[in-house]
Amino acid sequence: MIKRLIVCSLLFICAALAQAEQSLIPAPPQLAASAYILVDAHTGQVLVEHDADKQIPPASLTKMMTAYIVSEEIEKGSIKETDQVRISEKAWRKGGSKMFVKVGNKVPVIDLLRGVIVQSGNDASIALAEHVSGSEEVFAEVMNQQAELLGMRDTHFVNSTGWPAEGHLTTARDLATLARAVIADHPQHYDIYSEKYFSYAGINQPNRNRLLWRDPAVDGLKTGHTEEAGYCLVASAVKRGMRLIAVVVGTDSDEKRASETQKLLAYGFRYFQTHKVYSKDDTLQTERVWGGKSGQVGISVQEDVFVTIPRGGEENIKADLIIDGELEAPLEKGQPVGKVVVTLDGETVADVPAVAAEEVEKAGFFKRIWDSIKRFVMGFFN
Missing domain, CATH: 3.40.710.10 (DD-peptidase/beta-lactamase superfamily)
Incomplete structure (x- = not known):
C-alpha cells in the first residue's frame, strides 16, 4: 500500500513538473x-x-x-x-x-x-x-x-x-x-x-x-x-x-x-x-424547445472557434455553453440563442455566439397548448 502511494505521488509530481515545463514561456x-x-x-x-x-x-x-x-x-x-x-x-x-x-x-x-x-x-x-x-x-x-x-x-x-x-x-x-x-x-x-x-x-x-x-x-x-x-x-x-x-x-x-x-x-x-476548440458543424448539445414541431434543437457555433494557447496547454482549456433562457419556437437556423465562453486558466480567451443548428417551426395550436401546460407544471414544481 505504501509503495503504491509513493508511486502515485511520484507520478503526480512528474505530471505537475511536466505541466509547469509546458507553461514556461520566456520573454520575447x-x-x-x-x-x-x-x-x-x-x-x-x-x-x-x-x-x-x-x-x-x-x-x-x-x-x-x-x-x-x-x-x-x-x-x-x-x-x-x-x-x-x-x-x-x-x-x-x-x-x-x-x-x-x-x-x-x-x-x-x-x-x-x-x-x-x-x-x-x-x-x-x-x-x-x-x-x-x-x-x-x-x-x-x-x-x-x-x-x-x-x-x-x-x-x-x-x-x-x-x-x-x-x-x-x-x-x-x-x-x-x-x-x-x-x-x-x-x-x-x-x-x-x-x-x-x-x-x-x-x-x-x-x-x-x-x-x-x-x-x-x-x-x-x-x-x-x-x-x-x-x-x-x-x-x-x-x-x-x-x-x-x-x-x-x-x-x-x-x-x-x-x-x-x-x-x-x-x-x-x-x-x-x-x-481548435469547436468546428462550425459540431453540435455542442441539444436544448428543449417549447411550442415547436420538434421538441429539441441542436446548438452549434457559426464559425470554427480557435484559441491561441501556450504550446501543450490544451488541458487547461474550459468551454462553457450559456443559453439565454428557455427556447421558444419558431427558431431559424443560425439564430443566436446564447454564447460559448472559452477560458484558459480562468481567463476568457474566446467569447462567441451559440446558434440554433437547424430550423424549428412553430407547432400547431393543440401542441402549443399542451407545451404551455407542461411548462407551467414543470415551473410550478421547480
Missing part, C-alpha cells in the same frame, strides 16, 4: 526595429508587440492595400483579371521600383497585380489605381474607406504606392490587420505573395522578401523601404496548423528586416499553438 526577443508585432492569423491574438500603435510611414507595405482593393473589385465583378489596362504617362514616369511597363501599352490586370506584389512596381500600382477609380487620388479615398472597414484605426493613405507623402501613415498593428484580411478574404490571389520571381518585358525580377528563400514555412507577404521608413517587412508563415503574421518596421538593412522577422516567427512557433 528584443528586435532591432522601431516597431513590431506578432499575431496569430486565426485568432487575432497578439503574442508580441513593441510600439505597435506608433504611426509610421508604410513605404511599399502600402501596396498590400492596393492589391487587396484590386482583388475586391475582381471578386465583385467590377473588373476582370483579363481586363487590358492602358498605361498612363503618370504611371510610366513614376520613379522607384518598377515593373517596367511602357506608356500607352495595354497590360492585363493580373500581370499588373503580380507587378505590384512581386516586383513592388510603383508604375503597376498607379496603373491599377487609375483603372479601378479613374485617378490615384480617388483610389486613395477608397483605400481609406477600406481601411476603416477593416478596423485600421490609425491609418491614412495618400497614394497607392507608399511614396513618401505628408500624412501617409499607418501602424504595425494596422498592417497586421490588413495582412490578416489579405490572407482570409482573397485566398485566390494570396499565392502570388509566395512567388519568388516575375518576368515582364524580358526583365526577370526577384521578390524582395528574403524569407521566401530561407524558410519554407513563409509564404508572404510584402517588403517596404524608404529613407524615412527604414527597411520593413510583413511576413506570414505556417507550421503545424498555426499561421503567424509578423510585422517588423524601421530596421536598418535588407538583411536585418529578414533576420529580425525570423526571430519573431521562431519565438511564436516555439512557445505557442493555435488550438
Whole structure:
C-alpha cells in the first residue's frame, strides 16, 4: 500500500513538473526595429508587440492595400483579371521600383497585380489605381474607406504606392490587420505573395522578401523601404496548423528586416499553438424547445472557434455553453440563442455566439397548448 502511494505521488509530481515545463514561456526577443508585432492569423491574438500603435510611414507595405482593393473589385465583378489596362504617362514616369511597363501599352490586370506584389512596381500600382477609380487620388479615398472597414484605426493613405507623402501613415498593428484580411478574404490571389520571381518585358525580377528563400514555412507577404521608413517587412508563415503574421518596421538593412522577422516567427512557433476548440458543424448539445414541431434543437457555433494557447496547454482549456433562457419556437437556423465562453486558466480567451443548428417551426395550436401546460407544471414544481 505504501509503495503504491509513493508511486502515485511520484507520478503526480512528474505530471505537475511536466505541466509547469509546458507553461514556461520566456520573454520575447528584443528586435532591432522601431516597431513590431506578432499575431496569430486565426485568432487575432497578439503574442508580441513593441510600439505597435506608433504611426509610421508604410513605404511599399502600402501596396498590400492596393492589391487587396484590386482583388475586391475582381471578386465583385467590377473588373476582370483579363481586363487590358492602358498605361498612363503618370504611371510610366513614376520613379522607384518598377515593373517596367511602357506608356500607352495595354497590360492585363493580373500581370499588373503580380507587378505590384512581386516586383513592388510603383508604375503597376498607379496603373491599377487609375483603372479601378479613374485617378490615384480617388483610389486613395477608397483605400481609406477600406481601411476603416477593416478596423485600421490609425491609418491614412495618400497614394497607392507608399511614396513618401505628408500624412501617409499607418501602424504595425494596422498592417497586421490588413495582412490578416489579405490572407482570409482573397485566398485566390494570396499565392502570388509566395512567388519568388516575375518576368515582364524580358526583365526577370526577384521578390524582395528574403524569407521566401530561407524558410519554407513563409509564404508572404510584402517588403517596404524608404529613407524615412527604414527597411520593413510583413511576413506570414505556417507550421503545424498555426499561421503567424509578423510585422517588423524601421530596421536598418535588407538583411536585418529578414533576420529580425525570423526571430519573431521562431519565438511564436516555439512557445505557442493555435488550438481548435469547436468546428462550425459540431453540435455542442441539444436544448428543449417549447411550442415547436420538434421538441429539441441542436446548438452549434457559426464559425470554427480557435484559441491561441501556450504550446501543450490544451488541458487547461474550459468551454462553457450559456443559453439565454428557455427556447421558444419558431427558431431559424443560425439564430443566436446564447454564447460559448472559452477560458484558459480562468481567463476568457474566446467569447462567441451559440446558434440554433437547424430550423424549428412553430407547432400547431393543440401542441402549443399542451407545451404551455407542461411548462407551467414543470415551473410550478421547480
